[in-house]
Amino acid sequence: MKGCKNLKEYLERPFVIESLHGENAVEVELSEELSKKHPTFPVRLIKPYKYSDAEKIPLRNKAPQAIPTIEPSGIKKITKVLKERKLRTNKVREYLVRYSDLMCEDELLAEKDIPEATKHLRRFRHTRNNNITK
Incomplete structure (x- = not known):
């Protein structure tokens, strides 16, 4: 989420969009801890949420990334x-x-x-x- 740094830590998580208020505003469903905050945000502050593969397919094993081995050549030219x-x-x-x-x-x-x-x-x-x- 772009915008105010103080709100970032609270609002950087997925929220369900309840309704659109015209083309420029979105009303989201906030959790209980954020219930005192106003639920309407400008569209420019909202980013689409991208699911990770672990959430889509929980049983998929991640392949370990191969680390390239660097052989020391002794003397550097x-x-x-x-x-x-x-x-x-x-x-x-x-x-x-x-x-x-x-x-x-x-x-x-x-x-x-x-x-x-x-x-x-x-x-x-x-x-x-x-x-x-x-």
Whole structure:
């Protein structure tokens, strides 16, 4: 149900529609705990109720969803270095690297932790310098 946040928790459940008041209003049958509330609501606040399969067919067993297994490949292959930052405390530079595996997120690594660091950092500095001069 759209509308007032205070009413959402009370009114987000299925109600039986008793009657329509023109094209823009609906009168619903409220439970005893909501009997003090006004039973007429604007149509724009009403959403159709969708039954779940468990209510329609209670004996149907749900098939467990298969969880894809991710096999760790040990060493992640770095595609490129994206950014560089210098830490004040140790004067150590960290580099944001992107891996070729789509399942891996970008990660900050120190230069000593990057395999083939000289090759990747040389390419990063070259592209960064070319972008600055343009």
